[in-house]
Amino acid sequence: MKLLVCVSKTPDTTTKISFANNDTEFNTQGVQYIMNPYDEWYALVRALELKEAAGGTVTTINVGPAANDTVIRKGLAIGADDAIRVDAPENCSTYYVAKQIAEQAKAGGYDVVFFGKETIDYNGAQIGAMVAEMLDMPFISYATKMDVAGNTATISRDIEGGQEVVEVDTPFAISAAKGLAEQRIPNMRGIMMAKRKPLNVVPPVDVTEKVSVASYALPPAKKECHYIDAEDMDKLVELLHSEAKVI
Amino acid sequence: MILVYTSSPEGQLKKSAFEAVTYGYKAAQAMGTEVVALTIGNVDNAGVLGQYGASKVLNAAGADSFDSGVHAAVIAKVAEQVGASVVVMPDDSTGKSLLGRVAVRLDAGAVSGVKSLPDTSAGFAVKKNVFSGKAIVDFNISSDKKVLSIAGNTFPPEVVGGDVAVEAAGVDVPASRVRVKEVNTVKGTVPLPEAELVVSAGRGMKDPGNWGIIDELAGHLGATTACSRPVADVGWRPHHEHVGQTGVAIRPNLYIAIGISGAIQHLAGVNQSKTIVVINKDPEAPFFKAADYGIVGDLFEVVPRLNEAIKKFKAAN
Numbered sequence: 001m002k003l004l005v006c007v008s009k010t011p012d013t014t015t016k017i018s019f020a021n022n023d024t025e026f027n028t029q030g031v032q033y034i035m036n037p038y039d040e041w042y043a044l045v046r047a048l049e050l051k052e053a054a055g056g057t058v059t060t061i062n063v064g065p066a067a068n069d070t071v072i073r074k075g076l077a078i079g080a081d082d083a084i085r086v087d088a089p090e091n092c093s094t095y096y097v098a099k100q101i102a103e104q105a106k107a108g109g110y111d112v113v114f115f116g117k118e119t120i121d122y123n124g125a126q127i128g129a130m131v132a133e134m135l136d137m138p139f140i141s142y143a144t145k146m147d148v149a150g151n152t153a154t155i156s157r158d159i160e161g162g163q164e165v166v167e168v169d170t171p172f173a174i175s176a177a178k179g180l181a182e183q184r185i186p187n188m189r190g191i192m193m194a195k196r197k198p199l200n201v202v203p204p205v206d207v208t209e210k211v212s213v214a215s216y217a218l219p220p221a222k223k224e225c226h227y228i229d230a231e232d233m234d235k236l237v238e239l240l241h242s243e244a245k246v247i
Numbered sequence: 248m249i250l251v252y253t254s255s256p257e258g259q260l261k262k263s264a265f266e267a268v269t270y271g272y273k274a275a276q277a278m279g280t281e282v283v284a285l286t287i288g289n290v291d292n293a294g295v296l297g298q299y300g301a302s303k304v305l306n307a308a309g310a311d312s313f314d315s316g317v318h319a320a321v322i323a324k325v326a327e328q329v330g331a332s333v334v335v336m337p338d339d340s341t342g343k344s345l346l347g348r349v350a351v352r353l354d355a356g357a358v359s360g361v362k363s364l365p366d367t368s369a370g371f372a373v374k375k376n377v378f379s380g381k382a383i384v385d386f387n388i389s390s391d392k393k394v395l396s397i398a399g400n401t402f403p404p405e406v407v408g409g410d411v412a413v414e415a416a417g418v419d420v421p422a423s424r425v426r427v428k429e430v431n432t433v434k435g436t437v438p439l440p441e442a443e444l445v446v447s448a449g450r451g452m453k454d455p456g457n458w459g460i461i462d463e464l465a466g467h468l469g470a471t472t473a474c475s476r477p478v479a480d481v482g483w484r485p486h487h488e489h490v491g492q493t494g495v496a497i498r499p500n501l502y503i504a505i506g507i508s509g510a511i512q513h514l515a516g517v518n519q520s521k522t523i524v525v526i527n528k529d530p531e532a533p534f535f536k537a538a539d540y541g542i543v544g545d546l547f548e549v550v551p552r553l554n555e556a557i558k559k560f561k562a563a564n
C-alpha cells in the first residue's frame with residue numbers, strides 16, 4: 001500500500017508563550033518545537049506497522065519553511081521511506097495547509113492518508129476533514145484501532161461517550177487518536193539512514209486565505225488559591241455550594 | 248441566515264446541541280437575522296430546538312449512521328438552500344469531523360472551538376483558546392461564508408421560546424461509503440467531555456484497589472471519574488478516563504484533582520474547568536497554582552472526610 005502521513009511541528013507544551021509585532025504574531029524566538037504527538041506516536045507508527053506487515057511505502061508530508069526539516073528528519077529516522085515538504089511560510093492558515101496536502105496527495109495516488117486527530121497548539125482538528133473533502137475520500141476521525149485486509153480497513157473510532165467500529169475501502173483518510181499505535185523512539189541506525197533518505201522540497205500552489213490572526217492575548221490571571229484546612233471539609237462543601245455555586 | 252447543525256448521537260439531542268442553538272440565536276440577534284436548526288437521521292423530539300431560538304427546525308432523514316462525507320454534503324446543501332452565511336455546530340467529535348468538510352464545500356473560512364460571539368464591528372472575528380489554554384487568539388474570517396464549531400460548556404442553553412414543528416429538509420442524502428458495524432456507548436454515566444462535575448485521581452492513589460473512595464465521591468456528587476495519564480498507562484484505570492494534552496480535554500464546572508501533581512501536560516486538558524479543587528499532600532505540588540480551592544493533606548484521610556461532608560450536605564439540601 002502507498003501510505004501518506006501528514007506531520008506537523010508544534011511548540012513543546014512546556015514552552016513559554018509570548019507574542020511579537022503588537023500581539024499580532026506568535027513569538028517563535030527560543031521556542032522548542034516537537035513533532036505533533038498524534039502524528040508521531042500514532043499515525044506514523046501505525047502506517048509503518050502496516051507497511052512492515054504487508055509491504056508498500058510510507059511518505060510523510062509537511063507544509064512549512066526549511067526550519068521544519070528537523071522534525072521531518074525525525075519522521076524519516078523513525079522509519080518513513082521519503083518525505084515531501086511544501087515550501088511555505090511559517091504562519092499559514094489550516095485551509096492553506098490542507099490545500100497543499102491535497103494537491104500532493106492527488107498527484108501521489110495514495111491508498112490511505114493519515115493525520116493526527118489534532119495539533120496540540122491550535123487544536124483545530126480541521127485539516128484531515130478538509131483534505132478528505134478536497135480529495136472526495138471517506139474520512140475516519142479519532143481512530144484508535146485499524147486493521148487492513150486487502151483493500152478494506154476495519155477501524156475503531158472514538159465517538160461521544162463510546163466507540164464505533166466501521167469498515168471502509170481504500171482510498172480513505174484517517175485521523176489518529178491515542179491507542180492506534182505505540183510510540184517508537186528512533187535508534188542510531190534510523191537516525192543515520194534518515195540523513196540519506198529523500199526529502200523533496202516542492203513549491204506551494206496559490207491559495208486565497210480566508211482566516212487570519214487578528215491578535216493574540218494572554219488569558220486573565222488566575223486568582224490565588226484559597227487554602228482550606230484539611231480537617232474542615234464541611235467548609236469546602238459550603239464554599240462549593242455558596243461561593244463557586246457548582247454543587 | 249444562521250444554520251445550526253445539531254449532532255444527535257443515537258437519535259438523542261444533547262446539551263451541546265442546545266448550546267449551539269443558543270449560540271446561533273445570540274449571534275443572529277446581533278446580526279439581525281434568524282436561526283434554522285438542522286438535524287440529520289432519526290432524532291427524538293427535534294422540535295424542542297425551537298425553545299432555544301430556532302425559528303425553523305429541519306430534518307434530513309435517511310442518514311442514521313455517521314459519515315462525515317454524507318453529513319457534510321447534507322449540511323452544505325441545506326446551508327445553500329436557506330441562504331446561510333454562518334454555519335454553527337458543536338465542537339464535539341462529530342462537529343470536529345465535519346467542520347473542515349463543510350468549509351471546503353461552502354468555500355468558507357472555518358474556526359473550531361470558538362468561545363466568543365462573533366464581533367462584527369469590523370469584519371467577522373471570533374476567539375478561541377490555543378497553546379493549551381496559555382493564549383487566546385482572535386481570528387478574523389474574511390470569506391463571505393463562515394463555519395464555526397462552538398466550545399462545549401461555554402454558552403449555557405437558554406430557553407427563549409417554544410417548540411416548533413419539524414420540517415423535512417428536502418435534500419438528497421448521498422450514499423455512504425462507510426459501513427458502521429458496531430456502536431458501543433457507555434450507559435448510565437455522563438461521558439467525560441459532557442460532564443459538568445468531574446472527580447479525577449492520579450498516582451497518589453498508590454494502588455488501583457484504593458479507588459473506592461473516589462467512586463464514592465463521584466457517586467455522591469453525580470460526577471464522572473477521570474484520571475492522570477500514568478494511571479491509565481499502567482492499566483489502573485480505563486484509557487477513556489485519561490485527561491490532559493494527550494487524552495480528553497474537558498471544561499467542567501467542577502474538577503476535583505486528587506493525588507495528581509499538576510504537570511503542564513495534565514493541566515493542558517483541564518485548566519479550562521470553571522472551579523478547580525486540588526487535594527495533595529505536597530504543598531509544593533504545581534497543581535495548587537491552578538487551583539481555586541486547595542487542601543494540603545493525605546488524600547486517604549481527606550477524601551473520606553469530604554465524602555462524609557457531602558453526604559451531610561446532600562441530606563440537608
Ligand SMILES: Cc1cc2nc3c(=O)[nH]c(=O)nc-3n(C[C@H](O)[C@H](O)[C@H](O)COP(=O)(O)OP(=O)(O)OC[C@H]3O[C@@H](n4cnc5c(N)ncnc54)[C@H](O)[C@@H]3O)c2cc1C
Pocket residue numbers: 037448449450451452474475476477478489490491492493494505506507508509510511512513516526527528529532544545546547
Ligand atoms: C508529551 C507528553 C504528554 C503527556 N500527556 C499527559 C496527559 O495527557 N495527561 C496527564 O495526566 N499526563 C500527561 N503527561 C505526563 C505528565 O507529565 C505527568 O507525568 C503526569 O501527569 C503525572 O501524573 P500524576 O500527577 O498522577 O503522578 P505524579 O506526578 O507522580 O504525582 C502524584 C501526586 O500525588 C501526590 N500524592 C502522593 N501520595 C499522596 C497522598 N497520600 N495524599 C495526597 N497526595 C498524594 C504527590 O504529592 C504528587 O503530587 C504527558 C507527558 C508528556 C511528556
